[in-house]
Amino acid sequence: MKNPFPWIVAVVVVLLWAAYESYPPTNRTLLSQFERDAENTQDPTFKSILATARELEAKGASNGFANLLAAAGTNSLERFFPHVEVPAGKDTNRVILNDLQRKSLGQLKLGLDLQGGMSFIVRMKTDQLKDQADMERALDQAVEILRRRVDRYGVAEPTIQRLGTDSIEIQMPGLTDAEKEAVADTIKKAARLEFRMVHEDSFRLIQEGLVPPGYELLTEVRKDPKSGQARTEPLLVKKKPEGGLDGSFILRAAPVPEPVTGQPQIEFEFNMDGARIFGDLTRKYLPRSTPQGGMVHSRMAIVLDGVLVSAPQINEEIPNGRGVIHGNFDMKEATEVANALVNPLQAPLEIIEESSVAATLGADSIQSGVKATVIGTLFVVGFMVVYYLLAGVIANFALMLNIFILLGVMCALDSTLTLPGIAGIVLTAGMAVDANVLIYERVREELQAGKSLRGALTAGYAKAFWTIFDSNLTTLISAVIMIWLGTGSVQGFGVTLAIGLCVSMFTALVVTRLIFDFLLSRGMTNLRMMSLVGETKFDFMKLAVPAFVLSWSLILIGIGYGVYRGKDVLGVDFAGGSQVTFSYAKAAPISEIRDAAKRLGVDDATIVPKAAPGGGLPTVQIIVPFDKGEKIQKELGQQLSSYGFQFKQLERKGPSVGEEIQLSALKSVMLALFGILVYVAFRYEFSFSIGAVIAIIHDVLMTMGWFFLTDRQLSGPMVAAILTIIGFSINDTIVIFDRIREDLKLGVKGSFRELLNLAINQTLSRTIITSGTVLLATLSLYVFGGSVINDFAFTFLVGILTGTYSTIYIASAVVLWWHKGQRPVIGTPAAPVAPQIEQPARA
Numbered sequence: 099m100k101n102p103f104p105w106i107v108a109v110v111v112v113l114l115w116a117a118y119e120s121y122p123p124t125n126r127t128l129l130s131q132f133e134r135d136a137e138n139t140q141d142p143t144f145k146s147i148l149a150t151a152r153e154l155e156a157k158g159a160s161n162g163f164a165n166l167l168a169a170a171g172t173n174s175l176e177r178f179f180p181h182v183e184v185p186a187g188k189d190t191n192r193v194i195l196n197d198l199q200r201k202s203l204g205q206l207k208l209g210l211d212l213q214g215g216m217s218f219i220v221r222m223k224t225d226q227l228k229d230q231a232d233m234e235r236a237l238d239q240a241v242e243i244l245r246r247r248v249d250r251y252g253v254a255e256p257t258i259q260r261l262g263t264d265s266i267e268i269q270m271p272g273l274t275d276a277e278k279e280a281v282a283d284t285i286k287k288a289a290r291l292e293f294r295m296v297h298e299d300s301f302r303l304i305q306e307g308l309v310p311p312g313y314e315l316l317t318e319v320r321k322d323p324k325s326g327q328a329r330t331e332p333l334l335v336k337k338k339p340e341g342g343l344d345g346s347f348i349l350r351a352a353p354v355p356e357p358v359t360g361q362p363q364i365e366f367e368f369n370m371d372g373a374r375i376f377g378d379l380t381r382k383y384l385p386r387s388t389p390q391g392g393m394v395h396s397r398m399a400i401v402l403d404g405v406l407v408s409a410p411q412i413n414e415e416i417p418n419g420r421g422v423i424h425g426n427f428d429m430k431e432a433t434e435v436a437n438a439l440v441n442p443l444q445a446p447l448e449i450i451e452e453s454s455v456a457a458t459l460g461a462d463s464i465q466s467g468v469k470a471t472v473i474g475t476l477f478v479v480g481f482m483v484v485y486y487l488l489a490g491v492i493a494n495f496a497l498m499l500n501i502f503i504l505l506g507v508m509c510a511l512d513s514t515l516t517l518p519g520i521a522g523i524v525l526t527a528g529m530a531v532d533a534n535v536l537i538y539e540r541v542r543e544e545l546q547a548g549k550s551l552r553g554a555l556t557a558g559y560a561k562a563f564w565t566i567f568d569s570n571l572t573t574l575i576s577a578v579i580m581i582w583l584g585t586g587s588v589q590g591f592g593v594t595l596a597i598g599l600c601v602s603m604f605t606a607l608v609v610t611r612l613i614f615d616f617l618l619s620r621g622m623t624n625l626r627m628m629s630l631v632g633e634t635k636f637d638f639m640k641l642a643v644p645a646f647v648l649s650w651s652l653i654l655i656g657i658g659y660g661v662y663r664g665k666d667v668l669g670v671d672f673a674g675g676s677q678v679t680f681s682y683a684k685a686a687p688i689s690e691i692r693d694a695a696k697r698l699g700v701d702d703a704t705i706v707p708k709a710a711p712g713g714g715l716p717t718v719q720i721i722v723p724f725d726k727g728e729k730i731q732k733e734l735g736q737q738l739s740s741y742g743f744q745f746k747q748l749e750r751k752g753p754s755v756g757e758e759i760q761l762s763a764l765k766s767v768m769l770a771l772f773g774i775l776v777y778v779a780f781r782y783e784f785s786f787s788i789g790a791v792i793a794i795i796h797d798v799l800m801t802m803g804w805f806f807l808t809d810r811q812l813s814g815p816m817v818a819a820i821l822t823i824i825g826f827s828i829n830d831t832i833v834i835f836d837r838i839r840e841d842l843k844l845g846v847k848g849s850f851r852e853l854l855n856l857a858i859n860q861t862l863s864r865t866i867i868t869s870g871t872v873l874l875a876t877l878s879l880y881v882f883g884g885s886v887i888n889d890f891a892f893t894f895l896v897g898i899l900t901g902t903y904s905t906i907y908i909a910s911a912v913v914l915w916w917h918k919g920q921r922p923v924i925g926t927p928a929a930p931v932a933p934q935i936e937q938p939a940r941a
Contacts, residue, residue, distance in 0.1 A: 102615055105608055112604070113499070116506025123505075124204040128162035128195070129155065131202035136178045144178055163195055205509035208271060209516030210257055210455070215271035216278060217708060219451040220285055222264050233264065236445055241266060241752065244285060260752030261677065266447075267751070269455055271514060278452070286447055291345030293376075295383070296397040296409055297334040304332055312337055316399065316406035333409055335399040341379055347372025349419075353432035356424070362432040364423040373419025381415040402435065403446075454709040466883050470891075471520075474878035478531060478871045485628045485867070486538055492613050493534035496605040500530045500598070503605070507597045515594075526598025528872035532569075532829065532864075533606035535871075537562040539864045542627060551625055555614055559607065561840075566606065569832040570599045572777055572790075573825045576770035580821065591821050592766075631863040638858050638906050639851050639914060645907040649796065656803015669702060669723075669811035670751070672760075676727025677751040680735060681715040683742030691718065694737040700726050702811065702889075715744075721751055763817050767824065771795070774828055782839055785916035790831045793901075793909035797827040800900045801893055810889050819890050823897030826872070830865065831905045837861050838910075842921065850921045854910050869902040 126134075129151055138144060150169035155162070175194045176184065184193045222237060237260055244266065245258050257269040268285065297303060297313055309315055313334045351366040368376055383396035399409045400423050408424045423435075479497075482490035504523065508515065541558030549557065577599065580592025660667050688705050695703040704721040722730055727748055735743040771791050778787035801823055805816075837857040846853055876898060880891035913922075 116503045119510040120506045126202040207514045209514045210271045217455045218268045220447040223446045262749045292339040292401045293343040294336040294399045295340045300334040318406045341375045351436040362429045368419035377417040383412045470879045470882035474875035477874040500605040503601045530602035532868040533566045565836040569829045572828045575773040579770045580766045634859045642911040653799045660806030669813040671813045674752045678720045678730045679747040680743045686741040789909040789912035793904040796908045797900045801896045819893035827901040831909045
């Protein structure tokens with residue numbers, strides 16, 4: 099580098115920032131935070147509160163918040179925590195404990211599958227709905243509305259499923275007690291918003307005690323912003339919305355402070371139909387003069403869930419469809435109401451049960467996954483050290499920094515780490531290793547050409563830059579589209595992948611280069627590396643036609659078998675299933691419950707232990723396919739009788755991967771393919787983009803075909819696995835395409851077929867090493883990861899092998915046939931400049 103100092107500063111700043119954002123990485127107990135932050139800790143009252151809370155905890159009361167609240171009793175905690183600001187009118191102890199609870203949370207948020215969380219079971223008040231069909235539609239709509247409400251509130255990746263005939267279960271990771279209350283309020287809001295007209299002679303009729311037909315008496319409550327005193331005004335309001343104008347026409351709503359008083363209010367905007375109706379109404383009810391020379395002003399009542407929120411006067415026509423709701427809101431209430439207005443329910447909901455739930459993957463599966471990840475990482479790290487020696491140590495150091503910075507950025511963005519998120523980390527780690535392999539193989543070529551070590555490093559980084567840039571950017575296109583269009587696990591995967599790609603570029607191109615420059619300045623003159631694959635001259639294209647035919651034949655067989663299996667290919671995440679609930683006197687290891695279910699013919703049961711709501715025995719939910727529910731109900735309790743298992747309930751449970759998530763995933767994939775098509779066509783040549791997209795489609799279909807042929811069922815993590823395969827596939831393809839483009843620009847002699855074979859042979863070492871290292875990591879997940887993540891690991895294994903193969907026999911073959919064997923003409927592409935790294939002209 100010409101001037102390394104700014105880059106050294108940048109690396110140090112990024113590392114310090116990542117450390118700051120990720121501290122503390124894990125949760126502290128509320129009791130330890132309470133003791134740590136308190137002042138006047140020698141006070142006898144404080145000691146008594148602390149002792150009582152510990153005593154409650156020792157007796158088995160696991161809710162630290164409730165323990166401290168009970169231990170404090172009527173004693174105010176304010177004198178022990180004077181630094182906590184308590185708003186007027188709020189419960190002092192609750193505010194202080196809420197603040198402590200927020201501080202006790204670790205910065206790295208884990209999802210339901212890894213950490214567990216809270217479960218709310220809500221029942222829809224269906225007495226307002228006409229028939230069974232209306233109830234079915236309302237429940238299906240409520241699942242998606244609640245998902246959007248909770249997402250807007252900021253709780254990442256909730257699991258929301260229909261339960262039975264009139265209920266919905268909502269599971270959310272890691273909530274504080276304050277968040278639980280706010281989420282509960284958000285869940286229950288029906289937000290039936292109506293715009294009704296106030297009777298023109300309302301005051302007189304109320305004075306006379308008269309209520310005309312079609313009207314009802316409602317009361318508007320207003321608070322004086324200065325004095326805080328409330329003033330009420332009764333009004334006669336129509337029972338039905340004027341012109342049918344209600345909350346279904348709301349396009350967007352947001353809380354904003356009133357410019358003069360600062361009082362929170364809600365700005366809203368109608369969609370096109372609503373704006374037209376609203377404009378017609380405000381024009382119809384404009385102020386008009388009376389024969390006596392006075393003016394009549396009409397008022398429009400804004401009624402939310404049957405409560406008169408405000409009744410503004412209509413002074414002019416409002417054609418733009420925008421308005422403001424004034425009410426006695428604080429900012430929290432205004433936010434919740436605005437959220438509910440955008441996502442109104444057809445009928446109100448009531449919460450009938452709250453309880454904590456354990457991690458949905460199960461402690462045994464998480465332990466297996468951690469073990470498998472450690473083993474896989476050691477395989478990759480060990481290989482890099484053995485094969486690349488000192489350069490491998492530097493690559494491993496960069497990989498560790500990559501993961502550290504990635505987690506820091508995730509903490510800063512409040513991202514939630516789930517199994518799909520881990521899939522994103524696996525892919526970005528693979529691409530980070532790939533970037534270093536690309537650089538090192540380029541450096542090897544330059545050393546073999548007789549350059550000095552300094553010259554070889556400069557040229558190697560310069561030449562590898564564009565390949566790394568293109569492969570990362572094509573994958574980044576997919577990630578950004580997943581974030582933009584996706585929901586739930588799709589969006590979570592996209593966030594992790596996007597962050598990881600940017601960080602891996604930084605560590606591979608900047609951090610490792612700084613280390614090499616430092617070593618060169620200290621006199622390093624040689625860089626030894628092992629050689630796995632020497633110079634090869636395989637005729638890959640010789641087998642292109644039979645490989646192409648065989649490949650698509652296998653796809654037809656696999657997908658055809660999947661179609662033949664029909665709904666059997668859908669697991670409970672996609673199709674729903676039976677939820678069998680047992681209470682137990684003694685906690686059984688999840689692994690033992692899973693083994694018992696396997697003996698009854700259920701290999702993929704989801705097992706969720708739940709704390710006892712309001713006392714009583716704890717329960718465990720076992721979610722299985724519909725046809726297995728009764729067998730589990732009748733026989734599982736007998737197998738686990740030593741733990742006091744007693745059957746409680748059998749219910750139908752809807753899919754956790756709803757239609758909205760499925761559609762968002764499909765839209766994300768289709769638009770990502772289009773984005774890749776456009777970018778590759780722009781940077782390379784149109785035939786290259788066609789080859790890349792066909793190879794991606796091939797990889798996805800081939801993976802799904804083998805998945806179906808092995809009698810597996812689609813689950814939620816499969817969505818992440820397929821998205822991971824897309825990222826891996828395009829990355830591998832771009833590497834070879836970049837070498838083909840380079841050889842074309844250099845004017846390498848020979849036919850186009852010979853040039854394709856040459857490019858594939860030139861990159862063969864990199865392909866084997868990169869695919870091999872990712873394969874090692876994934877193989878450890880498959881062998882050691884346990885049954886729950888076995889399908890995910892199997893899918894990714896097939897995807898790695900297929901992605902490597904398809905780059906040669908699908909993508910490259912399509913480009914060859916597109917040009918009918920003739921060499922395409924490729925001009926010098928416009929490209930961004932690498933960040934202050936010497937990049938001599940490629941020759």
